[in-house]
Amino acid sequence: MATTKSDQLHGTLDMLVLKVLAGGPQHGYFIATRLDQLSSAVLQVEEGSLYPALYRMEQRGWISSEWAVTENNRRARFYKLTRTGRRQLDAETASWARLSAAVASVLNS
């Protein structure tokens, strides 16, 4: 029923978000700018899509959130990686490595 294309997209986005959060708790805007820098032109996603994705990951227990104050003294919602989330990131990184190695070997052969 649900299209696999958007599933892949979700999966990739999730993995990148987890990767960003592995560096420490961050708010949505910071995550968005980091994603922008990391993927530069490759990922053409509306920044807004990040928020439903964050909420989904929070419900899955990968991240947790709380309201805190930024260095500019603004109230923002900070997300941080949970233990489940770290395991998820490890698993996804591993499987991504396997997949890209496989793809690379196919392309190089």
Place this chain on the structure above:
Amino acid sequence: MRALRVLRDRIRALVGRDVVADEIHEEVQFHLESRIRDLERHGLSRAAARREALRKFGNPSVIEDRGYDVRGGGLMESIVQDVRFGIRLLIKQRGFSFVALTTLALGIGATTAIFCVVDAALIRPLPYDKPEQLVRFWVSERGAPASDRFAASMVHMDGWRQLTDIFSGVGTARSESKTVLAGSEPDRVTVQYVTVDYLPIYGRRPVLGRAFVDADEQLGAPPVALLGYRYWQSVFNGDPAVVGRSLRFSNESATIVGVLNDDDSRIQAKIWMPLQATAERRASRQYGIIARLRDGVSITQAQQALDALPGIDWPDASDSAVFGPVLISEFDSARQYARTTTNVLLGAVAFVLLIACVNVASLQLARGSARHTELAIRTSIGAGRRRLVRQLVTESVLLSVAGAVLGTVLAWLILDTLVANIPLRIPADVRVTLNLRVLAMTGALATASGVVFGLIPAWRSSHTDISSLLARTSRGARTTLSRAAGRSLIAIEVAAAVLLVIGAALMVRTFAHVSAMPLGFDPDRFETMEVAPVNDRPEVFGPYYTALLERVRALPGVVSAGATNRLPLSGGSSFITVRSKSIAKPVVIQLVTPGYFETLGIPLVAGRYPEGRDLDSPRWIVLSQEAAAALFPGESPLGQPVEFGGDWRDVIGVVPKVESRGIDRPLDTAQVYMSASARPLTNFSSTGQISGQALTIVVHAKSGTDAVAVALRDTAKSIGPAVIVQRIRHGREWWDDSVVTPRQRTVLLGVLGGLGLLLAIVGVFGVTSFSVARRVPEIGVRLAFGAEPRHVVGAVVLDAAVPIFIGLAAGLLAAFFLTRAIATFLYQTTPRDPVAFATAAVLIATGGLVAAWLPARRAAQVDPVQALRAD
């Protein structure tokens, strides 16, 4: 953990939508403002920065909504929304809602009500503690396959009473009608004479005073009595001081020794007394002997123990035959009796429910098709497929729950009527009511049907390609699918209806046969009067009935009159063994006076009727043809002696068989009529009059029933002694009362059959109407090209006729195998009665075709121009 988080968010979303929404809004705003500030720092103008931030972000309100959905606001809100939308839709589509709700309410209501009754009847078939321990003693010839079962005597019972390691009690009872002088007026009540064990076997014990003891049973012991609880409450106002007082009857008095615990429906009596039997009476084989097995003893073990004992003393047995006791489980008999009825009722009501559900399914299908465009548009503007399915299921469950509520109300309304008219024995202390078990079943039924019927259109919508639907070019493919579904639904409900209607037709045929059954007498020509003097001493009864008959015969318009101890069709009967010179035969015995046969219109086959001069003679006997053939094979019985109880009586006449026990259990046993002048089992009364037993007077009169009744009552009271006139009934009323069970079965299965037929017709009508509505453009084209309207009608009817006849064939085939289930309800009707099958087939075919023809006729009136323009 996750579940908790989700739950927390959902609850927050529901109770405080604003909190979650505000949080999301704030977060989005923070994001946008941070982006704008950064962009401004890179030198953009405020306006340009804003435009760029929004371009990168996407539509904030859409994002907020999606976020809101994810955070759980979505589900709850959309359910509330779906329910609201569903209710609005049900109100808007009044026709659909009315038909669907009525159908569901009828189906669920009937099921619930029947289930209540079955619940009560099956769960407690016998209202006693450990009812599986109750067994009844019979006697049969050992090793003889399918030999007759006979009643035993108290002498036999005394032997079985010794087997205390098998039975915790063995007992018997005998009832008698007595006049008691306790209340404000003399009253005739049933007194049960019981052995010491009898009441404990049924778990009856005194709540006041003492139970019977062995000494009470001895002949000549001072008479004692126990009062039934209700009788004690109503006549003695529950006064505990009655214990020790004397209870006066017309001919004796007894000391009240206690009050029994609550009466139940099976063994009912107002007064209980110990059974003190003379040696002669103990030896007579006419007792229903009941026993309770000890804890841990199975009926099989008990039977094995009994079989290991030597055969019992059995006077009529030929030298080689050995007789022994046979145990029959009372519980199984009671359950068996209830089981057939409850199975048939549950089966029938399940079919009604099936038809109701199929109806709703087909209505949903039709509605689903009509809403196709709506659903397609909603999908195209972004509604998820799951979301649509959820909405359809919500609507459907809403409908089912409403149907279940209406059905429960309906069941509650009809329950009392049903209980009063159901051919089942329901213990008096079991209140038939809508209990939790039944309500849970109704609820489960409603939810399940709601989900299933919601999924049907949802499944269909998920198989639809949106663009083609919107372009309305895929009509061909779509109609094939729904036509196949519609057709199979028609076939299913027609088949179920066929079964129901055949069941009803079989019962109607049975009742017709029962009504036309040769009774052996004419119920339309006589009145009956049950009357007895208050003082029930034999020396009062004899002269009273003699005088009464004399006066009744002298009444104007009276053609004939007589009396008997037991009218035909009155249920129970006493078997007594009589013998001719060489042959012994158990027969059903009845006491009659001269005039009895003429009054009931029982014809004479040979010999003569007893006449006036025979009134005080005990020496004559009349045989039924079966008795004559059995006792005197190949010779004329007239003038021959028949022995009974050591006395010989001469056969004066032979009459045909009379249905004696009751219509639902016809009896093929030989019948013997003895002079009411002599009492069986005791010595002849030598008073030269009718002997002292309560009799029913029968009168054949030319005048109207009411006038006769008044005259009879007056005459009965004018003789002299104070009397109690219990009932005056016309012979036909008497007959009506005896056919209550077959009539109740007929009415009940008739109603269910009619309901099934009606619902099936509604279903066929619905599906055909829907198909006609869908085919309007096609029909328009046909008409525009010059098709005859009657051909159009024909095509539509034919379209529906195919599944109708498939369903009909399937139903007939299923009935061929299933109707055996009600074989025991049938009288002179086979379960595969061709007339019943044919009647049902014609009814269903006609009903179905008419239901298809009505919408078809509308199709022919389609205006081609409008039909084409509509597309």
